[in-house]
Amino acid sequence: MRIGNRSFCAILVRVGGSKPTLQVFPKPNDSPMPEADHEGQRYAPDQRQETPGFYLKGSHQLDWGMKNRLARVFDPASGRTVMLAVDHGYFQGPTSGLERIDLSIVPLLPFCDALFCTRGILRSVIPAQCQKPMVLRASGGPSILRDELSDEQIAMDMDDAVRLNAAGVGIQVFIGGEHETRSVHNMTRLVDAGLRAGVPVMGITAVGKNMVRDAKYFRLACRIIAELGAQYVKTYFVEDGFETVTASCPVPIVMAGGKKLPELEALTMAYNAVQQGAAGVDMGRNIFQSEAPQAMIAAVAAVVHKNMKPKEAFELFTTLKRRAASVSEVVRMANTE
Numbered sequence: 001m002r003i004g005n006r007s008f009c010a011i012l013v014r015v016g017g018s019k020p021t022l023q024v025f026p027k028p029n030d031s032p033m034p035e036a037d038h039e040g041q042r043y044a045p046d047q048r049q050e051t052p053g054f055y056l057k058g059s060h061q062l063d064w065g066m067k068n069r070l071a072r073v074f075d076p077a078s079g080r081t082v083m084l085a086v087d088h089g090y091f092q093g094p095t096s097g098l099e100r101i102d103l104s105i106v107p108l109l110p111f112c113d114a115l116f117c118t119r120g121i122l123r124s125v126i127p128a129q130c131q132k133p134m135v136l137r138a139s140g141g142p143s144i145l146r147d148e149l150s151d152e153q154i155a156m157d158m159d160d161a162v163r164l165n166a167a168g169v170g171i172q173v174f175i176g177g178e179h180e181t182r183s184v185h186n187m188t189r190l191v192d193a194g195l196r197a198g199v200p201v202m203g204i205t206a207v208g209k210n211m212v213r214d215a216k217y218f219r220l221a222c223r224i225i226a227e228l229g230a231q232y233v234k235t236y237f238v239e240d241g242f243e244t245v246t247a248s249c250p251v252p253i254v255m256a257g258g259k260k261l262p263e264l265e266a267l268t269m270a271y272n273a274v275q276q277g278a279a280g281v282d283m284g285r286n287i288f289q290s291e292a293p294q295a296m297i298a299a300v301a302a303v304v305h306k307n308m309k310p311k312e313a314f315e316l317f318t319t320l321k322r323r324a325a326s327v328s329e330v331v332r333m334a335n336t337e
């Protein structure tokens with residue numbers, strides 16, 4: 001029996017032939033469990049545990065590990081991400097801007113929310129003390145020397161992604177491509193492995209050379225990728241109807257950068273994408289091929305996380321670029337004197 005915070009024992013006592021009486025006395029604490037605090041005081045049994053939703057679209061019913069990894073990539077404050085894509089070498093080799101990832105990309109790490117790279121670059125170049133989440137390219141096969149790029153396979157075990165403490169993996173899906181079925185199957189196998197390990201899969205809409213890049217195509221491709229289990233989708237921006245691509249995709253979409261554009265155009269594209277429902281960007285060439293990559297990634301982050309308008313973001317880019325140029329001029333002058 002409990003009265004207030006204390007437990008009591010009650011026993012019937014009969015002395016001689018008298019009527020039995022009920023005697024109550026405090027129960028000795030004979031529990032083998034250590035009582036660090038006063039039992040009952042901190043359990044708040046009348047206060048229901050909250051079961052809040054999760055801020056990312058379509059992700060609220062995922063397991064804890066999966067959500068935790070997503071929350072490392074997508075900033076919980078804005079619900080968006082600036083992923084820096086540097087995986088191009090997996091089929092293009094040392095493409096412009098990625099000749100020396102140690103020199104061009106490592107200094108940008110503090111400015112991104114996550115890096116999208118291959119496991120080879122991660123192990124060989126990215127400092128292991130880096131706290132940024134890593135999303136790993138998990139498909140590969142044909143190089144740029146081949147005409148048909150859709151002939152990919154899964155190129156990494158999920159075990160290795162876990163060993164590398166990856167926050168996710170990414171894979172190309174060639175909807176409408178020559179090897180469509182294989183690439184879809186690659187993705188579903190990766191999703192199964194990811195679900196076992198708690199590692200989210202980013203499905204990437206890979207567009208073949210002769211395919212029309214319009215909202216209708218991307219609605220189809222993104223939706224197929226989401227329906228077949230990817231936790232988020234990377235896709236290209238289209239001028240007409242991008243909001244229908246994001247609306248009909250039940251999981252977050254990150255905008256792919258594509259070929260290098262003038263900075264104001266790239267910032268405008270990123271702005272339009274997030275305003276039309278994208279949960280951020282996964283941009284490569286438009287950042288690392290910029291004449292001022294650090295200024296560019298900072299401007300992209302302002303657009304993505306702070307809804308900064310493209311013109312303002314471009315001014316920010318110009319100011320940061322000028323400042324970086326004057327700092328390097330000072331360093332150059334100091335070294336030549």
Ligand code: 5RP
Binds near residue numbers: 116283
């Ligand atoms: C192609 C890819 C890439 O290899 C890469 O991430 C592209 O980045 P960007 O187009 O912004 O340079 O995913 O689909």
